[in-house]
Amino acid sequence: MNQHLLEKIDAHFDEMVAIRRHLHMHPxxxxxxxxxANYIIQYYKKLGVPVEANVSGHGLIARIKGSKPGKTIALRADFDALPIQDEKDVPYKSTVSGVMHACGHDGHTATLLIIGKLLWEMRDELVGEYVLIHQHAEEVDPGGAIGMVQAGALDGVDAIFGTHLSSNHPTGIIGYRVGPTMAAVDSFEIKIQGQGGHGAHPDQTxxxxxxxSQLVINLQQLVARRVAPTESAVLSVGSFVASNADNIIADTAYLNGTIRTFNKDVRETMEREFKRVIQGTEIAHDCTxxxxxxxGYPAVINHEKETLFVRNIAQNICDVTEIEATMGAEDFAYYLEEKPGTFFFTGARPAKYAPHHHPKFDIDxxxxxxxxKVLVSAALDYQLVE
Structure with missing residues (x-):
């Protein structure tokens, strides 16, 4: 059955491309x-697939039950876009000014819709149940995953699998990793209230x-002096704004940035020490x-059993490589906190490469x-895992 299904995926490639390009043009x-969401609903309704809409917002869940009892396996795809102007010169360029699919979520959705179609056609031969999670809002904290989990998307699910199409990896491979794979992400906003005045009289300010400036320097020491060298953490100040005329000493300054970690203890240490630096700076400079x-999102921690299972499955389909962990973040982490599973990368590097979140991003x-093929094989073969 698996081989027949893989051949049917090949036969539906043109439809998959058409779906992806439609979504790319309408982000x-x-x-x-x-x-x-309406497009996804109508696609499933035409097939006759039961679909639950408005799950914690625009999320959707399609359920396909086989004729024989078995495990319940979830597959997830996200479908939101980014506030970026599409600068590609292609027929399927975004038609929405300032908005584009610059991360591959259109491809994720097209992939899962075709999987859903083929599973539905073969439902009389299937063992178990398949939960197809179409998730909104992956790109913006608090994300769509946590709400869908709270709404019951994983109720009764035995395992969950997901992938991210990656322009950073060549087409023809998947990249897997056991354990911490993507970072937890926290953010901060700071308002420094000093006392402004004339640039000629700094002693009065x-x-x-x-x-x-002193705060930024002190914060940069947290990773070097509060985190063990064997652990990982990133602290980046992304914005520092205190706009004034050249003869005015700034009354107020605003900073914001991000903190990325893998380990929960390190995450807690960074927050605690960050707040201590803030308190010390207030005292030292007599300011507020x-x-x-x-x-933000927790770290993506892939379960060993399910990750190695997918690796072994994928070796029959494509090349497989173990990847390094990345400080990028993904709200798929919330699913993995609840259920066994894994999140892997699928190579899709186009001829004209651009990184994710770039105005010229595209995929092969x-x-x-x-x-x-890897997702559907994992879903079907996991029925045999004890």
Missing amino acids: ELSFQEQET KDSIVIG IELNYRH EKGMLIAA
């Missing part, structure tokens, strides 16, 4: 994906730019600092074939 931002420290659409 929608996170939490605004109404028309994309509390210079928020000087205070902010407001901090908004936000927890043949990568979708490999993604579909």
